Amino acid sequence: MDCAFNWEYKTLINELTQGIEHTKQLREHFHSVASTYENQELLLQKILSCYEQSLMILKCSGSPVQSPPALPPSSGVIESSVSVDGSPRSDHKKRSFQDHQELIDISKKRKSQPTWTEQVKVSAETGFDVPTDDGYSWRKYGQKDILGAKYPRSYYRCTYRHMQNCWATKQVQRSDDDPTVFEITYRGTHNCHQATYSALQSTSLAETIEYNKQANYQTGQCSNQVLMNLKANLRVDTDEVDTNETACPFSFPPTFFGLTGGGYSPSFVSPTTPESKYYGFGMVHNLHHSESDLTDIFSANTSTTSSPIVGEFPLDHFELDPNFPFNDPNLFS
DNA sequence: AGGATTTGACCCTT
DNA sequence: AAGGGTCAAATCCT
Numbered sequence: 001m002d003c004a005f006n007w008e009y010k011t012l013i014n015e016l017t018q019g020i021e022h023t024k025q026l027r028e029h030f031h032s033v034a035s036t037y038e039n040q041e042l043l044l045q046k047i048l049s050c051y052e053q054s055l056m057i058l059k060c061s062g063s064p065v066q067s068p069p070a071l072p073p074s075s076g077v078i079e080s081s082v083s084v085d086g087s088p089r090s091d092h093k094k095r096s097f098q099d100h101q102e103l104i105d106i107s108k109k110r111k112s113q114p115t116w117t118e119q120v121k122v123s124a125e126t127g128f129d130v131p132t133d134d135g136y137s138w139r140k141y142g143q144k145d146i147l148g149a150k151y152p153r154s155y156y157r158c159t160y161r162h163m164q165n166c167w168a169t170k171q172v173q174r175s176d177d178d179p180t181v182f183e184i185t186y187r188g189t190h191n192c193h194q195a196t197y198s199a200l201q202s203t204s205l206a207e208t209i210e211y212n213k214q215a216n217y218q219t220g221q222c223s224n225q226v227l228m229n230l231k232a233n234l235r236v237d238t239d240e241v242d243t244n245e246t247a248c249p250f251s252f253p254p255t256f257f258g259l260t261g262g263g264y265s266p267s268f269v270s271p272t273t274p275e276s277k278y279y280g281f282g283m284v285h286n287l288h289h290s291e292s293d294l295t296d297i298f299s300a301n302t303s304t305t306s307s308p309i310v311g312e313f314p315l316d317h318f319e320l321d322p323n324f325p326f327n328d329p330n331l332f333s
Numbered sequence: 334a335g336g337a338t339t340t341g342a343c344c345c346t347t
Numbered sequence: 348a349a350g351g352g353t354c355a356a357a358t359c360c361t
Contacts (some may be wrong), residue, residue, distance in 0.1 A: 140338055142353060155352070161336095172350090 081232075109221045114189060120182045136190060138170060150176045158192055166192035 026043040141144035151174035158166040167189040175181040 139336090140354095143339070144351065144353095153351085157353090169352095306351060 019047050092114075115185060115187045118184045118186070120184055122180050122182065134170075134184070136168070146173070149173065151179070158190060160192035165194040166190050168192075 022043050025049065029040050029043060083102060137159040138156035138162075139159045140154055141157050143152050144155070146150050154172045156170045156172065158164075160166045160169045168186065168190045170187065171182045171185040173185070175183060
């Protein structure tokens with residue numbers, strides 16, 4: 001059976017089921033004295049979102065996601081401080097053909113990574129400082145003056161790049177027009193262990209609408225990426241999917257689906273957050289990714305399947321930290 | 334001492 | 348060739 005269709009079908013069912021569940025909850029809220037307007041509004045948004053997602057899936061079903069090509073032999077080795085033959089990487093001039101080919105693969109991979117931006121406004125409370133805590137642990141690896149920009153651009157990569165082969169990066173650029181606004185460009189998706197926490201947060205909170213409105217409905221376009229985003233964040237059973245070829249081990253930061261910083265509890269933000277300031281503000285998401293890149297995305301992410309850490313997030317099958325706050329009544333509300 | 338950040342140099346893309 | 352992205356040695360911080 002066609003994997004993409006299979007997944008779309010399941011996602012659709014899942015969306016509609018969730019819509020029913022939310023509607024039931026809303027009905028209960030109507031009969032509850034304790035129910036607040038905000039809660040009801042939130043449920044309404046959830047329901048609307050389910051309908052919108054379902055519609056989107058139906059619209060997109062005309063352009064099914066293609067199965068990814070087999071990985072090139074070298075793509076499993078993404079990057080290391082030494083080359084294949086063990087020589088130091090700094091010796092670029094003597095790079096072998098194999099190394100060169102490897103770099104090309106890496107380049108392709110990076111280029112095809114899903115990319116989206118957030119505009120984050122900081123406030124006086126945060127000291128107008130760089131918004132660093134988005135639920136993930138980042139390490140700064142570069143800073144660069146950009147032509148025509150007043151402020152330098154900072155480059156961050158996932159702290160667990162080498163430990164867990166997580167290739168997510170982000171760029172932080174302060175806005176020229178409004179220095180309190182930071183444009184954060186995320187590239188690639190986390191497949192490190194912290195992604196599990198964050199993905200769970202994203203599903204535990206209802207503010208998943210903002211992203212979709214801003215990034216997808218706004219453009220009126222139907223991207224396969226959207227489907228993959230859904231796949232990464234919804235409770236879809238992907239058991240029947242061949243994980244070697246078509247699994248989409250994506251998980252997006254908690255803000256990716258419009259989750260605002262104030263929406264999730266700092267108590268379980270990131271396992272380790274060196275840059276531990278907490279920011280809460282509205283964000284605008286803007287996904288930009290070409291559909292033609294999809295096959296590369298699959299390739300890029302399937303290359304991580306050999307890793308012991310799996311970023312894929314079908315909630316039915318994930319592994320959880322035993323300390324995870326399941327008892328939190330708001331967790332799955 | 335080990336990890337994080339800074340920063341100049343290098344590489345790749347356009 | 349220019350500009351952006353990344354690397355890695357040097358430096359800083361805890």
